[in-house]
Amino acid sequence: MSEPRWLTGDQLAAWRGFMKLLQRLPAALESQLQQDSKLSFIEYHVLAHLSDQPERRMRMSELAVMANTELSRLSHMVGRLERRGFVRREPDPHNGRYTQAILTEAGYAYLAEAAPGHVARVLDLFIDVLDPDELRTLHRISDKVLARIESAG
Amino acid sequence: MSEPRWLTGDQLAAWRGFMKLLQRLPAALESQLQQDSKLSFIEYHVLAHLSDQPERRMRMSELAVMANTELSRLSHMVGRLERRGFVRREPDPHNGRYTQAILTEAGYAYLAEAAPGHVARVLDLFIDVLDPDELRTLHRISDKVLARIESAG
DNA sequence: CAGTCATGTTTGAATTTTCAAGTGACACCG
DNA sequence: CGGTGTCACTTGAAAATTCAAACATGACTG
Numbered sequence: 001m002s003e004p005r006w007l008t009g010d011q012l013a014a015w016r017g018f019m020k021l022l023q024r025l026p027a028a029l030e031s032q033l034q035q036d037s038k039l040s041f042i043e044y045h046v047l048a049h050l051s052d053q054p055e056r057r058m059r060m061s062e063l064a065v066m067a068n069t070e071l072s073r074l075s076h077m078v079g080r081l082e083r084r085g086f087v088r089r090e091p092d093p094h095n096g097r098y099t100q101a102i103l104t105e106a107g108y109a110y111l112a113e114a115a116p117g118h119v120a121r122v123l124d125l126f127i128d129v130l131d132p133d134e135l136r137t138l139h140r141i142s143d144k145v146l147a148r149i150e151s152a153g
Numbered sequence: 154m155s156e157p158r159w160l161t162g163d164q165l166a167a168w169r170g171f172m173k174l175l176q177r178l179p180a181a182l183e184s185q186l187q188q189d190s191k192l193s194f195i196e197y198h199v200l201a202h203l204s205d206q207p208e209r210r211m212r213m214s215e216l217a218v219m220a221n222t223e224l225s226r227l228s229h230m231v232g233r234l235e236r237r238g239f240v241r242r243e244p245d246p247h248n249g250r251y252t253q254a255i256l257t258e259a260g261y262a263y264l265a266e267a268a269p270g271h272v273a274r275v276l277d278l279f280i281d282v283l284d285p286d287e288l289r290t291l292h293r294i295s296d297k298v299l300a301r302i303e304s305a306g
Numbered sequence: 307c308a309g310t311c312a313t314g315t316t317t318g319a320a321t322t323t324t325c326a327a328g329t330g331a332c333a334c335c336g
Numbered sequence: 337c338g339g340t341g342t343c344a345c346t347t348g349a350a351a352a353t354t355c356a357a358a359c360a361t362g363a364c365t366g
Contacts (some may be wrong), residue, residue: 004269011280014292021295023221028302034324040322047260061344064328068176077344097331097344116157127164130294133156139167140228142174143285148282149181193352214314226353227317233352250314250361 037114042067043077044118045084047111052104056097056103059092086110130146178278185274190267195220196230197271201241201266203256210255212245239263 007015030041039047049066058066064074078101081087086107092098103111104142130138155158160168183194184220184259190256192200202219210218217227245251256264283291 002288004272004278006272007276007280009290010285010292014288014295015275015280017292017295017299020221021299022179024299024302028257028305059344060346070324071345072325072347076323079346090297091331092178095332095344111267119157122337123158123160125301126298127160127168127304129297134290134294134297135164135167137287138294139163139170141169141287141291144282145171145279146174146177146286148278149177152181152278153267212314213316223354224315225317225355229353232316244361248314248362252315 027127028125029118030123033114033118036117037110039114042069043081044111045112046074046077046081046101047103047107048115050087050101051108053103055102056108057100060089060099060101063101081107159255181278186267189270190263192267196221196234197228197264197267198232199254200256200260201231201268202242203254204261204264206256207295208255209261210243210253213242213252213254216254217305234260 004083004104026041033041033044037044045067046063049063050058060074060078065073069077074134078087078089082089086104088102088104090100092100110118127135156243159228161222172244178232179194186192186194198220199216202216203211210222213231214224217224220227223232231242235242239257241255241257245253277295
């Protein structure tokens with residue numbers, strides 16, 4: 001058994017800061033969405049992804065990937081959004097195994113109302129704080145780490 | 154009502170990538186901890202912060218700040234850790250309003266088992282993927298965004 | 307020194323998420 | 337075509353989290 005390797009002081013400080021960000025930024029965005037639109041971060045993104053789609057509809061499993069969530073969680077979540085009238089579900093006419101989630105008119109309207117406030121907060125708390133170079137670096141960092149996560153399984 | 158501002162293409166791409174990271178990195182770390190040590194990310198950090206403390210004890214409210222969590226959640230969580238024998242609680246002898254969470258011997262031993270695997274994963278998925286310059290930039294980014302979140306309330 | 311107040315923490319109920327098992331549609335194999 | 341299998345999704349129960357209210361201790365006030 002080899003001596004386990006630990007983080008250097010700089011690495012630890014950077015990691016701690018980043019972890020704090022990991023916790024605080026989503027919380028800050030959630031709180032705005034919750035307050036102004038009674039939506040969670042993920043619910044917002046489910047609606048947003050649907051609205052980007054040609055027919056405002058998408059398979060549950062695709063949607064799960066896009067929203068970075070598990071199918072089961074999505075299924076419960078879409079059930080709730082359905083009860084609110086924002087989404088409805090239909091079996092895919094071409095293949096009954098698939099279910100399509102469809103953004104309703106009411107859902108679209110609701111999203112349109114919620115979006116500007118959310119985007120404003122993303123700009124205010126995140127985008128506008130960073131200079132273009134930092135944003136570029138962060139983008140590269142994200143891709144690198146994500147690639148590593150993929151390959152590590 | 155002014156035209157709401159939106160993100161540029163580059164900004165959007167960077168934001169999307171970063172959001173994905175925000176979702177995937179904690180999930181990847183959690184899954185290792187869960188698998189190898191039956192601890193959630195936050196539970197691990199609660200134990201870790203306690204172990205860093207002089208007497209391996211800390212007030213609940215301080216601990217909540219360090220672990221970036223709300224007091225209520227922490228209280229439930231410490232209750233669970235207590236049932237597992239890793240932590241115990243005592244009222245602060247100097248001021249009965251405060252509660253101190255105390256890491257037990259068993260909790261310390263358990264953490265000592267869990268730590269190397271977790272650290273190895275942080276190194277593997279995160280630290281080792283980035284060069285020192287990127288890590289420095291990320292550290293600066295984290296501090297800037299966190300400062301903005303603080304000041305925005 | 308009783309009464310009110312503020313603060314730190316806990317508690318229980320409601321909501322959400324996770325986990326494991328269940329269901330239904332299609333594909334394939336004999 | 338009848339099984340058997342697999343895939344996409346749903347469901348229900350268990351676990352965790354959030355939310356609001358309760359509680360306890362000490363501080364301040366008249």
